Amino acid sequence: MRIEPRKHWKTAMQGYERELMDIVERYPDANILELGGGRWPSFRLDEMPKNVAIYTVNDVDPNELANAPPGYKTACFDVSGDSSAFSDTYDVVFSRFLAEHVPDGPAMHDNVFKVLKPGGTAFHLIPTLYSSPFVINKLMPETLSSKLLAMFTPRRDISPKFPAHYSACHGDTGRMRKMFENIGYSKVEIRNFFGHFYYEKMPVIREVEDLLSGLAAKNDWSWYSSYAYITAHK
Numbered sequence: 001m002r003i004e005p006r007k008h009w010k011t012a013m014q015g016y017e018r019e020l021m022d023i024v025e026r027y028p029d030a031n032i033l034e035l036g037g038g039r040w041p042s043f044r045l046d047e048m049p050k051n052v053a054i055y056t057v058n059d060v061d062p063n064e065l066a067n068a069p070p071g072y073k074t075a076c077f078d079v080s081g082d083s084s085a086f087s088d089t090y091d092v093v094f095s096r097f098l099a100e101h102v103p104d105g106p107a108m109h110d111n112v113f114k115v116l117k118p119g120g121t122a123f124h125l126i127p128t129l130y131s132s133p134f135v136i137n138k139l140m141p142e143t144l145s146s147k148l149l150a151m152f153t154p155r156r157d158i159s160p161k162f163p164a165h166y167s168a169c170h171g172d173t174g175r176m177r178k179m180f181e182n183i184g185y186s187k188v189e190i191r192n193f194f195g196h197f198y199y200e201k202m203p204v205i206r207e208v209e210d211l212l213s214g215l216a217a218k219n220d221w222s223w224y225s226s227y228a229y230i231t232a233h234k
Contacts, residue, residue: 101164
């Protein structure tokens with residue numbers, strides 16, 4: 001079976017909303033938290049399922065939260081710092097492309113566990129190592145990696161705004177599962193996706209990368225995945 005990587009990663013991007021909504025719909029009067037939402041929550045209130053009672057956005061910067069749209073609650077704390085003021089509060093905690101910017105990934109996931117209610121669910125979409133563009137982004141200075149991303153991709157909105165650390169950003173590896181289990185999560189699911197859009201302007205490199213990503217997808221080489229959904233329960 002031939003797997004087309006450029007369609008594979010699109011599945012992750014396009015399916016995130018539906019996956020999240022399916023999780024949220026399981027909780028009556030759901031109290032949900034978006035990590036790193038700041039002034040730009042990922043979803044409008046009218047896009048959420050009718051069972052959502054409270055949609056809270058988080059940010060470390062109080063000025064960002066002060067500019068959040070009306071109707072959202074706010075929670076100001078560092079996702080890898082002290083979250084004790086929000087312990088056992090949320091039914092669902094989710095993030096999209098936040099984890100790679102957090103310097104201490106294990107601390108972030110430990111904090112998410114703490115702020116979840118018993119029975120709550122964490123859901124994250126993350127880029128993963130060791131996909132080549134993310135390895136380059138991690139190893140190169142931010143100013144240089146931003147310029148390279150702008151050169152290599154036709155999209156102008158993906159250059160990193162914040163430093164990317166990729167701490168605990170991996171596919172379905174034994175190390176990742178052990179980390180979540182040691183924190184206390186149960187029913188951990190890590191779903192790998194392969195391929196990306198970063199070399200669209202470089203046909204030869206793009207074709208080589210497509211071959212490698214297709215081979216990795218066919219053989220489920222999680223260490224070469226590009227993106228992952230992480231679902232974990234408290």
